[in-house]
Amino acid sequence: MSSYQYNKVTPEIIEAIKAAAPGHVLVGEQINEDYSHDEMSIYGKAMPDVLVEATSTEEVAAVMKICNDNKIPVTPSGARTALTGGPVALLGGVMLSTTKMNKILEYDMDNFVVKVQPGVLLQDLAADCEKQGMMYPPDPGEKLATLGGNVSTNAGGMRAVKYGTTRDYVREITVVLPTGEVVTEGATVSKTSSGYSLLNLMIGSEGTLGIITEMTLKIIAHPEATISMIVPYEKLEDAIATVPQFFKHHLSPQALEFMERDVVEDTEKFLGKEVYPKQMEGKEINAYVLATFDGNDEEQLMDIIEAASEVVLENGAIDVLVADTPQLMRDAWAVRSALLEAIEANTTLLDECDVVVPVTKIPDFLTYAKSLKEDHGFTIKSFGHAGDGNLHVYTCSNDMEEAEFNAQVEDFMKKVYAKATELGGLISGEHGIGCGKMEYLKDFVGPVNMRIMKGIKEVFDPNMILNPGKVCYELN
Numbered sequence: 001m002s003s004y005q006y007n008k009v010t011p012e013i014i015e016a017i018k019a020a021a022p023g024h025v026l027v028g029e030q031i032n033e034d035y036s037h038d039e040m041s042i043y044g045k046a047m048p049d050v051l052v053e054a055t056s057t058e059e060v061a062a063v064m065k066i067c068n069d070n071k072i073p074v075t076p077s078g079a080r081t082a083l084t085g086g087p088v089a090l091l092g093g094v095m096l097s098t099t100k101m102n103k104i105l106e107y108d109m110d111n112f113v114v115k116v117q118p119g120v121l122l123q124d125l126a127a128d129c130e131k132q133g134m135m136y137p138p139d140p141g142e143k144l145a146t147l148g149g150n151v152s153t154n155a156g157g158m159r160a161v162k163y164g165t166t167r168d169y170v171r172e173i174t175v176v177l178p179t180g181e182v183v184t185e186g187a188t189v190s191k192t193s194s195g196y197s198l199l200n201l202m203i204g205s206e207g208t209l210g211i212i213t214e215m216t217l218k219i220i221a222h223p224e225a226t227i228s229m230i231v232p233y234e235k236l237e238d239a240i241a242t243v244p245q246f247f248k249h250h251l252s253p254q255a256l257e258f259m260e261r262d263v264v265e266d267t268e269k270f271l272g273k274e275v276y277p278k279q280m281e282g283k284e285i286n287a288y289v290l291a292t293f294d295g296n297d298e299e300q301l302m303d304i305i306e307a308a309s310e311v312v313l314e315n316g317a318i319d320v321l322v323a324d325t326p327q328l329m330r331d332a333w334a335v336r337s338a339l340l341e342a343i344e345a346n347t348t349l350l351d352e353c354d355v356v357v358p359v360t361k362i363p364d365f366l367t368y369a370k371s372l373k374e375d376h377g378f379t380i381k382s383f384g385h386a387g388d389g390n391l392h393v394y395t396c397s398n399d400m401e402e403a404e405f406n407a408q409v410e411d412f413m414k415k416v417y418a419k420a421t422e423l424g425g426l427i428s429g430e431h432g433i434g435c436g437k438m439e440y441l442k443d444f445v446g447p448v449n450m451r452i453m454k455g456i457k458e459v460f461d462p463n464m465i466l467n468p469g470k471v472c473y474e475l476n
Contacts (some may be wrong), residue, residue, distance in 0.1 A: 006465070031259075038085060038434075039344075049093060049094070061215050064180040075467055076466070079144055085434040086207065086435070091214050098211070101118055102117055103120070113188055134219045141293070145187070148212050152207050152212065157385075171190075176189055178210065190218075215451070226293070230288060230323065235287065242289065246387075247348065257290045260287050261285060261286045281319065289317075348397065349378075353393050357387065359387070369393055376408045377398045385429075388429070395412060432471075454472045457472060457473055
């Protein structure tokens with residue numbers, strides 16, 4: 001439990017912060033209610049006393065120094081699309097937003113990197129890279145997330161199966177430490193054996209060790225051609241069992257997703273378009289694999305599609321639908337991209353987990369999770385990244401009392417996280433821990449690892465003012 005003491009924000013401190021970030025400070029009722037929660041408000045709401053909309057590294061550093069000197073808690077904030085309560089100001093204090101630091105600063109085409117500020121949206125960098133004939137490979141589902149948030153959670157996404165996660169594309173970052181000191185971690189190089197990797201420690205630390213104010217990211221040449229295929233199955237087990245076959249046959253999909261029929265139907269109603277077949281050859285379709293391949297030319301891709309079709313049909317697929325036009329591809333992926341949005345739109349009470357398990361264990365995990373429905377009053381919805389075993393499981397209710405829902409969800413989560421561990425998995429693949437998953441992390445990693453993580457935080461943050469109550473630092 002916390003033994004650290006924090007002070008209240010006084011009028012004098014507010015004036016000092018206003019002097020450090022002139023014209024960029026909001027207080028009290030000037031702060032929009034949206035800043036009290038993230039996308040998963042079930043983990044709590046709390047308003048900051050002060051919101052700083054910083055526009056430079058210097059402003060962030062000056063504000064952090066003031067807060068550190070006065071022991072004022074600070075919560076970093078991006079686009080607030082997080083799903084674990086990470087950007088919630090549990091203790092009030094100062095919220096430091098980097099969304100106005102949203103410039104793409106420069107490309108270095110010879111070294112295949114781009115320098116950006118943390119408030120740049122993922123979709124904006126993706127579009128700008130494409131104009132340059134380049135691609136930024138990380139592709140998390142939430143395109144309105146900021147790149148700073150992506151780096152802070154090591155976001156994965158749909159192209160991780162071929163290209164890796166955000167971590168694999170961060171070359172260098174500028175970070176303001178909780179003390180107000182400014183450091184640079186990493187460099188525009190592809191390898192290092194230069195002491196402890198503080199760069200990789202920062203990536204995925206969820207704003208508990210420092211605030212990222214600039215990033216140099218690796219980019220690659222944009223593929224010349226891309227094509228997708230929808231593969232329908234009678235049973236989810238058959239769909240998942242096919243996944244290893246893609247890799248055994250050297251097909252190297254850019255993305256490889258699975259979806260179940262109920263979630264697809266809900267999303268198609270939400271979008272007002274029907275894309276995925278529900279019956280084929282007299283058989284009911286209950287699961288889908290959505291695969292995308294990229295390559296040097298269309299002829300090469302058609303050869304890959306032909307080989308992939310043989311593989312899936314030999315392993316239980318009912319048929320193969322090739323999305324070989326831009327519109328068909330957009331429609332197929334529009335449904336996948338809107339799955340969570342549709343669930344949120346149709347659900348009053350919602351919680352989620354994003355466990356990652358070995359690919360071959362996906363059916364075991366989902367079968368177990370669904371078996372728990374008999375003992376609980378909520379509905380279970382699931383989809384995920386078939387290629388890397390990262391599963392998104394949602395508990396949904398429109399008629400339960402919130403207290404009862406929370407109690408039942410806690411029981412459910414304890415059981416499914418234990419099952420993921422038993423199957424050789426981890427409790428989060430890309431959403432992080434925040435404040436909502438800390439108890440489960442404690443159960444998973446054990447007291448020694450929690451002590452080590454907290455000790456690391458104390459080195460970076462002696463007064464424990466930065467994002468307190470998240471990941472490894474428990475509040476009273």
